[in-house]
Amino acid sequence: MGEGPSPPDRQARPAASAVLECALLRDKARGVSVNARKKFVVGSFVIIATLVVLAYVGYTQSKTYYHTISEVATMHGSVLEQRMRVSGNVRDGSIQHVDGRVDFVLEEEGKTMPVSYSGTDPLPDTFKDGAQALVEGHLGSNGHFEAEQIQAKCASKYQATAPGVAPAPSPGQTMASPATPNSGS
Amino acid sequence: MDIFGYYALLLALVAAVYAFVGGIAGIVTRQQLLIKSARNAGLAVCVLVALSVASLEYFLQTDNFSMAYVAEHSNSALPWYYKFAALWSGQEGSLLWWSFLLSTFAFFAIFLNRKKHPELMPYVGVIIAGVQIFFLTLNNFVASPFHVLGAADATGVMHMARVADGGGLNPLLQYPEMVIHPPMLYLGYTGFTIPFAFALAALLGRYPGEKWIHITRRWTMVAWMFQTVGILLGAHWAYAVLGWGGYWEWDPVENASLLPWITATAFLHSVMMQEKRGMMKVWNVWLVFSTFMLCILGTFLTRAGIVNSVHAFAESSIGGWFVGFLIIILLVCFGAWFKNRDYLRSDNQLDSLVSRESSFLFNNLILLAACFAVLWGTLFPVFSEWFTGNKISVGPPFFNKVNIPIALFLIFLTGVGPLLAWRKTSLDGLRRNFAWPIVVGIASGIAAFIFGFRQFYPLICLILSVFVTLTIFSEFYRGARVISQRDGTDIFTAARELTMRNTRRYGGYVVHFGMIVIFVGITGSAFNQDVEKQMQVGQTLNIGPYSLLVQNFDQDNNDNYSSQRVTLEVFRDGKSAMMLYPERRLYTASQVTETIVAVESSALRDLYVVYSGINPDTNQPVVHAYLNPLVKWIWFGGVIVVLGTGLAMLPNRRTAIVLRPVERLITTPLGGNDTMAAAMGPISRNAISERSGAND
Numbered sequence: 001m002g003e004g005p006s007p008p009d010r011q012a013r014p015a016a017s018a019v020l021e022c023a024l025l026r027d028k029a030r031g032v033s034v035n036a037r038k039k040f041v042v043g044s045f046v047i048i049a050t051l052v053v054l055a056y057v058g059y060t061q062s063k064t065y066y067h068t069i070s071e072v073a074t075m076h077g078s079v080l081e082q083r084m085r086v087s088g089n090v091r092d093g094s095i096q097h098v099d100g101r102v103d104f105v106l107e108e109e110g111k112t113m114p115v116s117y118s119g120t121d122p123l124p125d126t127f128k129d130g131a132q133a134l135v136e137g138h139l140g141s142n143g144h145f146e147a148e149q150i151q152a153k154c155a156s157k158y159q160a161t162a163p164g165v166a167p168a169p170s171p172g173q174t175m176a177s178p179a180t181p182n183s184g185s
Numbered sequence: 186m187d188i189f190g191y192y193a194l195l196l197a198l199v200a201a202v203y204a205f206v207g208g209i210a211g212i213v214t215r216q217q218l219l220i221k222s223a224r225n226a227g228l229a230v231c232v233l234v235a236l237s238v239a240s241l242e243y244f245l246q247t248d249n250f251s252m253a254y255v256a257e258h259s260n261s262a263l264p265w266y267y268k269f270a271a272l273w274s275g276q277e278g279s280l281l282w283w284s285f286l287l288s289t290f291a292f293f294a295i296f297l298n299r300k301k302h303p304e305l306m307p308y309v310g311v312i313i314a315g316v317q318i319f320f321l322t323l324n325n326f327v328a329s330p331f332h333v334l335g336a337a338d339a340t341g342v343m344h345m346a347r348v349a350d351g352g353g354l355n356p357l358l359q360y361p362e363m364v365i366h367p368p369m370l371y372l373g374y375t376g377f378t379i380p381f382a383f384a385l386a387a388l389l390g391r392y393p394g395e396k397w398i399h400i401t402r403r404w405t406m407v408a409w410m411f412q413t414v415g416i417l418l419g420a421h422w423a424y425a426v427l428g429w430g431g432y433w434e435w436d437p438v439e440n441a442s443l444l445p446w447i448t449a450t451a452f453l454h455s456v457m458m459q460e461k462r463g464m465m466k467v468w469n470v471w472l473v474f475s476t477f478m479l480c481i482l483g484t485f486l487t488r489a490g491i492v493n494s495v496h497a498f499a500e501s502s503i504g505g506w507f508v509g510f511l512i513i514i515l516l517v518c519f520g521a522w523f524k525n526r527d528y529l530r531s532d533n534q535l536d537s538l539v540s541r542e543s544s545f546l547f548n549n550l551i552l553l554a555a556c557f558a559v560l561w562g563t564l565f566p567v568f569s570e571w572f573t574g575n576k577i578s579v580g581p582p583f584f585n586k587v588n589i590p591i592a593l594f595l596i597f598l599t600g601v602g603p604l605l606a607w608r609k610t611s612l613d614g615l616r617r618n619f620a621w622p623i624v625v626g627i628a629s630g631i632a633a634f635i636f637g638f639r640q641f642y643p644l645i646c647l648i649l650s651v652f653v654t655l656t657i658f659s660e661f662y663r664g665a666r667v668i669s670q671r672d673g674t675d676i677f678t679a680a681r682e683l684t685m686r687n688t689r690r691y692g693g694y695v696v697h698f699g700m701i702v703i704f705v706g707i708t709g710s711a712f713n714q715d716v717e718k719q720m721q722v723g724q725t726l727n728i729g730p731y732s733l734l735v736q737n738f739d740q741d742n743n744d745n746y747s748s749q750r751v752t753l754e755v756f757r758d759g760k761s762a763m764m765l766y767p768e769r770r771l772y773t774a775s776q777v778t779e780t781i782v783a784v785e786s787s788a789l790r791d792l793y794v795v796y797s798g799i800n801p802d803t804n805q806p807v808v809h810a811y812l813n814p815l816v817k818w819i820w821f822g823g824v825i826v827v828l829g830t831g832l833a834m835l836p837n838r839r840t841a842i843v844l845r846p847v848e849r850l851i852t853t854p855l856g857g858n859d860t861m862a863a864a865m866g867p868i869s870r871n872a873i874s875e876r877s878g879a880n881d
Contacts, residue, residue, distance in 0.1 A: 063579055
């Protein structure tokens with residue numbers, strides 16, 4: 001993207017600087033304003049640089065790591081503060097409603113992880129014993145995973161391929177995204 | 186009957202292979218008979234695919250549950266229009282639907298041009314057939330919708346099986362819009378195949394002249410319009426059905442539909458550089474190529490499960506096919522470009538920073554930046570896993586941070602670009618065109634600030650929207666005034682006359698205005714509020730100027746679903762204003778729950794109420810109310826965009842050449858006042874090329 005959309009008119013030649021030099025010489029010979037090209041390149045650079053900075057800020061604010069339960073178990077240090085997404089199956093009989101909070105245990109390949117959810121949105125109807133669930137949030141100090149969002153799908157058949165832009169969201173989607181109410185903008 | 190559809194599809198593949206191979210042979214040997222037969226094979230593909238679609242639809246409508254696809258995606262209690270929509274609700278059916286729409290486009294492209302461009306069309310036919318071969322191979326051998334349920338008995342003989350009733354259509358798709366949204370979006374996705382075919386054909390055949398670029402532009406506009414409608418319908422569906430109060434979540438699947446739209450938008454702008462100034466030819470060809478590849482990528486992303494979307498849990502095995510196809514397309518495009526790159530040599534250079542050219546360059550630069558950012562963000566989990574081993578996803582903050590400034594800059598260019606002269610704009614011209622809009626725009630920004638409208642981006646958006654709207658209206662006004670003075674008609678008749686004489690220019694302004702309306706609507710989301718509350722009969726919830734009183738909870742059952750419903754009376758300023766009935770449905774066939782949102786929509790704001798279900802701790806129902814300002818503007822702006830695009834595709838009205846205005850035109854400096862030139866009728870430099878563009 002470096003040289004912006006102006007040079008693609010010309011074909012790629014070995015050395016980029018030679019190309020630019022060549023073009024500048026030719027423009028001078030033609031009496032065309034070299035200034036315009038320079039200004040455009042500078043303007044493009046400023047725009048791209050701004051966008052890169054914004055992208056980086058947005059990235060640090062919203063990056064979410066995917067981890068498996070066994071990875072979470074062996075994590076230590078600063079990585080524990082990452083925002084992450086973990087998936088697994090809800091262990092049979094582990095769902096407990098305790099004063100406004102829901103505790104349950106996720107399991108995958110023999111590993112388990114206790115999860116607490118204290119959000120205000122009711123849990124999706126598909127969130128049941130044995131359901132496959134995707135939780136997003138942070139690891140708490142007591143070893144409990146504190147979920148901000150929970151999505152779940154029935155353990156049985158799930159046909160998710162809807163056409164085009166509209167793949168069938170998991171039914172959990174109906175309660176998803178308390179964290180992003182303004183994402184429309 | 187399943188035999189019928191199955192063989193129609195198989196024959197379609199055979200015909201496509203013939204159209205491809207025969208077409209190439211025809212081009213090489215220059216045998217007219219061969220070229221003609223290949224073309225007819227191309228037309229036959231379309232008919233055969235249509236027959237197989239009709240066959241599958243027949244099974245759906247007649248509840249033939251011995252067909253695997255019907256049993257999985259439909260049930261007998263489904264109304265007929267949803268049985269129709271069930272056609273594209275699953276992977277096999279939606280791929281068949283892709284082939285069908287592509288064939289429909291191909292049919293029109295080949296049939297309408299059957300007597301034109303004899304040097305170009307054989308190439309076009311071959312390229313379209315190539316794309317069709319890929320999809321028909323998938324339809325026939327990888328994801329056939331014509332599988333029959335059956336099981337082999339002990340002797341190995343297959344016996345047909347039949348289930349009593351189907352698994353039902355996904356309830357999220359049981360919404361009126363889902364009957365038209367996928368076809369629209371698919372018309373967009375498939376439609377971009379045609380401009381791709383023409384551009385690649387022109388490059389491969391080194392088609393002389395600029396004719397192909399006009400054809401490519403027209404077809405891109407058609408596909409772009411469908412894509413716009415498809416994206417907006419998808420957003421509206423998400424808003425009305427998913428029940429989270431928003432319409433866009435930067436989900437990979439949403440992004441996938443936006444990507445080709447962005448590159449097509451960039452192309453529709455930069456193509457003018459080529460038509461008017463002979464610049465950016467390589468760039469334009471690559472924009473068309475990229476748009477098509479992004480369409481294929483989008484189709485791939487929606488199915489392959491490579492990106493872990495909250496929307497798409499399922500993974501499927503056809504991803505590899507798409508990757509292979511994408512690589513082939515990329516190689517063909519690259520080869521065609523590399524071999525014929527001298528064909529695309531540029532005629533002119535950038536003259537000044539304050540010129541139409543440079544506004545187009547900036548427009549393309551930031552559209553491409555937006556496309557790149559969205560693509561990068563969408564595929565980030567894949568890239569991060571490749572390079573660091575950690576799968577990391579980015580969320581809406583990333584996309585919003587990058588794309589909001591881009592959108593604002595685009596709005597700015599929308600106002601400025603069309604009024605800048607080609608080559609170089611004088612200071613005088615700038616003052617004449619922009620002084621008042623800028624003053625009024627800033628004044629409205631100051632007024633809004635004083636009235637407590639303090640958020641930075643919305644404030645900038647307000648200023649820019651006022652500015653751009655004024656420049657658009659003043660363009661219409663100044664052009665119309667010239668005509669009305671000359672012809673003695675009133676200003677509205679004159680504005681209509683003006684528009685019809687240069688539909689492309691003024692249709693473009695209408696599209697720009699529609700986009701401004703959409704952006705204003707999106708800006709409204711900066712002021713969204715929501716309240717969630719556990720409620721019993723007799724309790725109220727307050728949000729904005731409304732208070733919601735729970736009157737009743739009830740149940741309603743029918744064959745297709747059972748539902749729980751809340752009856753809410755909405756008071757505004759102490760007076761009863763309306764009743765709302767948010768609902769939760771449990772669909773019988775699929776045992777899936779769905780939220781039915783109750784929305785009261787006005788131009789100023791939407792009151793959006795969701796019945797979130799029963800809190801299991803307290804056994805009390807929970808109601809979630811949202812107040813979303815200006816959402817309606819987005820849908821309304823979409824309608825304006827579509828009307829504007831339609832207008833821009835109309836041919837210009839020819840008027841008799843009157844000598845007097847021509848004389849006056851000569852005194853107008855070239856590239857000076859475009860409005861004047863356009864208003865004066867077809868004898869401007871501008872209008873002449875418009876006319877040649879309208880003749881395709």
